[in-house]
Structures are given as structure tokens and as C-alpha cells.
Amino acid sequence: MPRSKAKKTGSRTRGRGHKKGRGAGLRGGRGNAGSHKTKRIMYERVGRIWGRYGFKRPQSIVKASRVTNIREIEENLEMMIKDGVAKKKGDVITIPLLEIGYDKLLSYGTPSKAYRIVVSSASARAIEKVTSVGGEIVNE
Secondary structure (H helix, E strand, O other): OOOHHHHHOOOOOOOOOOOOOOOOOOOOOOOOOOOOOOOHHHHOOOOOOOOOOOOOOOOOOOOOOOEEEHHHHHHHHHHHHHHOOOEEEOOEEEEEHHHHOOOEEEOOOOOOOEEEEEEOEEOHHHHHHHHHOOOEEEEO
16 A cells, blocks of 8 residues: 555645645744744753843943054154144144044154153053153143
8 A cells, every 4th residue: 555645745735735835834934044933942042142132331431532643743743833733842842632633642653852742641651652752741
């Protein structure tokens, strides 16, 4: 006697009715599709993978700071003096980085002259480099 599966292979619906036997419907999709609803059991041990979680810091706290370094000051020094942004008094050149729009000074580059730099914050290495040449950094 032939098996029941073999009997149904020649028919249109193969024994599944009309719509339930088509495609991947009634299975929750193929593969991992629909796993956030129907196949949740195999993913529960993985950890939290669906939905929104975490938080976003308030924008009043988050502040993007503009930084510059000693090399950029060296490259643009003549232009700053010519434009009147930097002022030369004796051997010391005063550069107000806060007025230009910079918040922090980094140490990349080597200063060739004594600078008096006005900035809100500077890295420890930048302070060390500027003071070694005879300049100073004023925090405001």
C-alpha cells in the first residue's frame, strides 16, 4: 500500500487545504523572521535584543568643545597678528582662544615663541610645552 505522503504529492494542495500550505505562512516566516513575536523562546537566553533601551544624556549637559593645538597656532600666528586677534607685547604674544571660539588647547606641535594663551582648558602636556618656552596659559 502506498504511503499517504506519496499519495498527496500529485495533488494541488498536498493535503494542506488551500491557503495554509502555501509559502512560509502559518510558520511565522522563514528562518529567524518573526522571532520577536513567535520564536522568542530560542532568543530569551541571548539577552535584550528587541525594543528601545538605555537613555540619552540631556543636551544641557552634553557640550561639544572646539579644540585646537599648538601647531595650528604656529601656522596661523602671522595671520592672527595681522588681523588683530593676537597681540604682541615685547617677546610675549597674547592669543585669546576663547574669543576666536576655541575651548581647549592640545599639545600637538612645539611652540617656537613665548605665548600667553587665554583658554578655558588645556591638556597637561600643552601647559608643560608652553611654559617650557617661557609662556603661560590662563584659564578663564
